[in-house]
Amino acid sequence: MIPFDYRRPGNPAEAVATVIDHEGAAFLGGGTNLVDHMKLGITEPRMLVDVSRLPLDRVTETAGGGLRIGATVRNSDLAAHPWVRRNCPVLSRALLAGASPQLRNTATVGGNLLQRTRCPYFQDLTTACNKREPGSGCAAIGGYNRDHAVLGASEHCIATHPSDMAVAMLVLDAAVVTLGPGGERTLPLAGFHRLPGDAPHRDTVLEHGELITAVELPQLPFARRSAYRKVRDRASYAFALVSVAAALELEGGTVREIRLAFGGLAHKPWRARLAEEALRGAPATEESFRHAADVELAAARPRDGNAFKVPMARNTLVSVLRGLVNGAERVRTDRTEEDR
Amino acid sequence: MDARITLHVDGDERPLTLDTRVTLLDALRDRLSVTAPKKGCDHGQCGACTVLLDGRRTLSCLTFAVAQDGAEVVTAAGLASYDGEPHPVQRAFLENDALQCGYCTPGQICSAIGMLAEAASGHPSHATPELADAGGRDGPGGGPGAPGGPDGARRTTAPVVLDDAEIRERMSGNLCRCGAYVNILAALRDHGATGVTA
Ligand SMILES: Cc1cc2nc3c(=O)[nH]c(=O)nc-3n(C[C@H](O)[C@H](O)[C@H](O)COP(=O)(O)OP(=O)(O)OC[C@H]3O[C@@H](n4cnc5c(N)ncnc54)[C@H](O)[C@@H]3O)c2cc1C
Ligand code: FES
Ligand code: FES
Numbered sequence: 001m002i003p004f005d006y007r008r009p010g011n012p013a014e015a016v017a018t019v020i021d022h023e024g025a026a027f028l029g030g031g032t033n034l035v036d037h038m039k040l041g042i043t044e045p046r047m048l049v050d051v052s053r054l055p056l057d058r059v060t061e062t063a064g065g066g067l068r069i070g071a072t073v074r075n076s077d078l079a080a081h082p083w084v085r086r087n088c089p090v091l092s093r094a095l096l097a098g099a100s101p102q103l104r105n106t107a108t109v110g111g112n113l114l115q116r117t118r119c120p121y122f123q124d125l126t127t128a129c130n131k132r133e134p135g136s137g138c139a140a141i142g143g144y145n146r147d148h149a150v151l152g153a154s155e156h157c158i159a160t161h162p163s164d165m166a167v168a169m170l171v172l173d174a175a176v177v178t179l180g181p182g183g184e185r186t187l188p189l190a191g192f193h194r195l196p197g198d199a200p201h202r203d204t205v206l207e208h209g210e211l212i213t214a215v216e217l218p219q220l221p222f223a224r225r226s227a228y229r230k231v232r233d234r235a236s237y238a239f240a241l242v243s244v245a246a247a248l249e250l251e252g253g254t255v256r257e258i259r260l261a262f263g264g265l266a267h268k269p270w271r272a273r274l275a276e277e278a279l280r281g282a283p284a285t286e287e288s289f290r291h292a293a294d295v296e297l298a299a300a301r302p303r304d305g306n307a308f309k310v311p312m313a314r315n316t317l318v319s320v321l322r323g324l325v326n327g328a329e330r331v332r333t334d335r336t337e338e339d340r
Numbered sequence: 341m342d343a344r345i346t347l348h349v350d351g352d353e354r355p356l357t358l359d360t361r362v363t364l365l366d367a368l369r370d371r372l373s374v375t376a377p378k379k380g381c382d383h384g385q386c387g388a389c390t391v392l393l394d395g396r397r398t399l400s401c402l403t404f405a406v407a408q409d410g411a412e413v414v415t416a417a418g419l420a421s422y423d424g425e426p427h428p429v430q431r432a433f434l435e436n437d438a439l440q441c442g443y444c445t446p447g448q449i450c451s452a453i454g455m456l457a458e459a460a461s462g463h464p465s466h467a468t469p470e471l472a473d474a475g476g477r478d479g480p481g482g483g484p485g486a487p488g489g490p491d492g493a494r495r496t497t498a499p500v501v502l503d504d505a506e507i508r509e510r511m512s513g514n515l516c517r518c519g520a521y522v523n524i525l526a527a528l529r530d531h532g533a534t535g536v537t538a
Contacts, residue, residue, distance in 0.1 A: 003341050006360045006406045032402045035363070036383050048360075050407055080463040082471075089470045096466040100513025101458065102451065103384060105396045106403065236466065236512035 001038050005047040012179050012213055015051050020181055020209040022047045027211060029072065029111030032103050037116065041125055042132055052108060056213055059083070065219035068177075071110035071212045075165065076101065078109060088217065090226035090245050094168035097230040100237050110212035113166055113176065113192070116203060117159035117267075118239055120144065130156045131200045138200075146305035147241070150313075151266040151297075157200030158303065160264055161193060162239050167269040168228055171245045171259035172217045180210035189215070193268030200267070222249035222257050225328060229320045230263070231312060240264040242312045248284075248324045255279045255288070260296075262313055272296045275317070284325050289318040345409035349374055350418025360406045365389045367405035368415065376417035376446040380515070387514035390447035390454075391415050397454025416446030419453070429453050429531065436527035440518035448514045452528055455510045459500040467509040468500055504529065 005022075009015040019025040024046035028034055031052075037043045056070035059081055067083055078084060079095035099107065121127040121139040128137035140148055140158050148158040166189065174189040193204050206212075226247035232238040243263035249256045258279050260272040275296035282288040293314040300310045346355045347367065354372055365382075368374040368391070380388030382401050389401040392414040400413075419427035426434070429452050439445045500506060507528050508521075516524070 001361050004360055005341055006343060006404070028407065030402075031404065031407065032384055032399070035402045035404060039382065048404070048407075052407070076458075076463060085464065085471050092464065093466070093470070096464060096468075100387065101455065101465070101510060102387060102390055102397045102399045102513045103402075105454075106398050236509055 001041070002044050002046065004045055006050065007047060008050045008053065012051075012054055012056065012211055015049050015054060016179055016181065016209055016211050018047075018049045019211075025049055025209075027051050027110075029108040029114075030074070030106035031111075032099075032107050033111060033115040040123055042116075042123065051110070051211065056110075062216065067217040069109055069215045069217070071214055072108045075099070075104040075107045075109070075112060078165075079104065086224070088168075088172055088220070088223040088226055088247075090171060090223065090228045090247060091165070091168040091217075093228040094164040094230075094243075094245060097228060097240075097243070098164040109165070109215055112163055113212065113215075114204065114206075115163055118162045119148065119159040122159060131159055131196075131203075134199070134201045141303070144305060145303040147239070147264075148303060148306050149266045150300040150302045150306060150309050151262070151270055152195045153267065153301065154196045154198065154200070156198050157196035157267065159196070159200065159267055161203070161266070161268050163269065164228070164230060164240060164243060164263060166193070167243055167261050167263035168245045169215060169217070170261040170269045170271050171226065171247050172220055172223055173259070175216045175218075176212055177214040177216060178206065178210045179213050180207055184213075186216070189269075190271055196267045203267075220247065220259075223247040223259075225249065225324055226259075227320050227324055227327075229316055229323075231316055242309055242316055244313070244316045244320045246317070246320050246324060248321065248328075250284055250325065250328055253284055255282050255284050260292075260317065262296075262317075265300075265309060265313055272317075284321075286318060286322060289321045290314065293317045343406045343409075345406055347372070347405070347408065348410075348412045350413070350415055356405075358405055360404060362405050363401055364391075364393075364403050364405045364408050364413070365400035368400060368413070374415055374417060376415040377450075378443055378446060380444065380447075385515075386444070386447075387451060388444050388447040390450045390514065392450050392454055395454075395457070397451050414450070416449045419449070427453070429456070429527070432527040432530050433524070436523045436530075438520055438523040438527040440520050444514060444516045444518075444520075448511070448516070448524060451511060451514045452524075452531075455507075455528075456502075456531055459502055459506070459510065462499060464500065465506060465509045467505045502528070502531070 026045035028048040028050045056072040058070045060068050075095050079092045085092045121129045127139040149160050176187045176192050228245050230240045230243040240263045245261045247259040258276050260275050262270040275292040278292040278295045341360050344357045378388040380386035384402045391400045
């Protein structure tokens with residue numbers, strides 16, 4: 001690890017100015033990803049600008065009935081927030097499916113969005129990786145690629161994005177608020193993470209020195225009926241092979257509104273818009289769910305090691321939607337009993 | 341680059357000058373000779389380095405000491421009372437044979453204490469039923485909200501019932517290569533049932 005200077009700015013504007021003024025400076029959140037990468041030599045900042053104590057640790061309801069989540073809110077506190085648990089269980093469940101309790105106590109919302117791939121070649125300096133070292137190649141193509149992408153990959157990179165939280169936020173139509181050299185801007189989360197293309201070293205559209213200050217969730221009443229399912233190699237403390245986030249609104253037996261996203265399948269959290277389109281107005285049956293999953297996954301291009309992800313993604317999606325429909329039925333039954 | 345910081349470790353004020361590259365774990369072990377927290381993996385994957393940082397369980401291997409200037413750190417070595425009486429969680433580990441080689445144990449114990457406090461303040465885990473399931477009335481489409489807690493800033497909902505599934509999930513951030521899990525579970529089951537947190 002190369003020597004670095006450490007700064008603790010007092011406010012967001014000072015944090016942005018400090019990073020812009022110093023070449024090789026990086027923001028430090030909880031450090032659970034960045035410190036690891038500095039130990040591994042993946043990144044070598046010459047200055048850390050600690051933003052973890054900035055006054056961005058509030059969760060507040062917005063005038064429009066949504067939620068504004070400060071960038072330094074800890075993952076565990078967001079998962080426990082009563083508004084989140086009540087109005088969008090998908091987000092609480094996704095957070096609680098990620099990492100470990102100790103890590104969630106430290107990890108921030110901003111850092112979670114910007115965590116980098118867990119591709120083993122990205123973490124191993126002795127191998128080729130276009131994400132770590134542009135132009136060096138991709139050892140995962142033709143190598144170990146069990147954990148890798150089946151959607152939206154390129155011949156330059158087949159890494160996946162590891163965040164669970166971001167997959168849930170995607171179905172909630174979240175927006176990322178940033179402060180950068182050009183002032184404040186609000187980016188839809190759907191356009192925040194990039195596909196690899198020929199520049200896989202860039203995970204997101206953020207510019208150097210651009211600070212995430214908040215994530216905003218609009219009001220989405222039907223997200224009360226939402227769920228997150230994560231399939232992994234062990235019951236806890238493991239990254240997703242495949243995950244599904246879903247929010248569903250039914251009208252009788254028909255899908256009125258729906259939001260779907262996959263984790264573990266692509267270089268970014270993957271909003272399943274084709275599946276959503278196929279389901280809007282369709283009967284809420286297993287058959288429609290299976291069809292919708294197939295429509296979305298028709299573009300999948302699996303590699304030697306990860307072909308299992310395609311049926312796994314389809315089955316998980318179907319199972320999550322079936323669970324949401326059954327849950328709705330159960331709630332209705334409960335009500336009837338209550339009314340008696 | 342050197343930085344001058346002060347850590348409060350197990351009740352003592354410990355000023356020190358160290359390179360910014362030193363993690364909290366290395367500062368504790370190598371600079372302050374507080375060797376209770378262990379280095380299992382140094383990459384956030386095992387939990388052996390768990391300490392209570394300003395009251396919350398945290399991995400000391402993934403934070404730089406300089407970023408914790410002024411913090412209150414409690415390690416497993418600082419849990420006994422002044423007259424040497426072990427902490428109730430430490431006693432439960434002893435009584436239940438909840439260790440074999442002992443390497444993961446200081447991390448397990450700090451993690452367990454943090455875990456009991458989180459559960460008492462209503463923090464959910466992946467094993468906790470959703471509010472809708474728990475209440476049965478707070479389902480999609482309406483119903484009363486979760487009871488907001490007046491007692492304590494982090495209190496969010498009713499205390500969690502620590503059954504075996506909850507304890508396993510909540511302790512899943514601490515690996516044990518000896519496989520002492522069965523007795524760790526037994527030690528913590530006592531606490532879950534009696535609600536002992538301190
Ligand atoms: C063993 C292990 C298992 C894990 N398992 C999971 C899992 O199952 N699911 C999952 O989702 N995650 C998992 N994680 C990852 C964890 O969620 C992330 O490490 C964490 O969310 C990162 O947050 P942080 O605040 O610590 O970020 P940091 O490490 O501080 O920062 C990460 C990046 O974000 C930048 N940054 C931080 N804050 C800001 C900001 N406000 N504005 C702009 N840039 C910023 C930093 O410069 C850095 O590039 C795991 C981690 C470990 C170590
Ligand atoms: S040494 Fe910190 S988690 Fe393993
Ligand atoms: S007791 Fe040996 S590692 Fe847990």
